[in-house]
Amino acid sequence: MPPKLKCRRPVRLVQEQGTSTGVLLLDPVYLDQASHQQSSSSNRIPYGFAVGVFRV
DSSP states (O other): OOOOOOEEOOOTTTSSSOOOEEEEEEEEEEEESSSOOOOGGGGEEEEEEEEEEEEE
């Protein structure tokens, strides 16, 4: 099963002027040891996260 997208609790966006609140959506990115094959979760190497920042 592919990993599920995670939403972080609301945070203060420091790059905005004034007071703005936003959420971060995080999706883990993995390197597969065996390319072009269906990988089980035990063969996946964490590489980083794809992050989306949304103002709410």
